[in-house]
Amino acid sequence: MGVAGLCEICESRAADHRCDRCGTIVCLLDYDAEMGLCADCAARAKPDDRRGDTFRL
Template identity: 55%
Template structure:
């Protein structure tokens, strides 16, 4: 059985990544591959 998780930011796209800071499951559009952070956590660093 496969489990599909939705992005915890947009709640519509399939989550493919996990934020290294908060553990949120996020889609590629809401994940910064360079930092390993979701859009929310990456935004707090800027």
């Protein structure tokens, strides 16, 4: 599935990723590839208290 258009966060670079949580299309700089989330969702993610290697939103 291709992603087309401008990044919905910075609105200046071409979008090439889609956030797994909210569906926002974002550029490489506004995407956290390790988490699969846009910068906004990644900033709100908190480490899960039960397991340090997972995240709870």
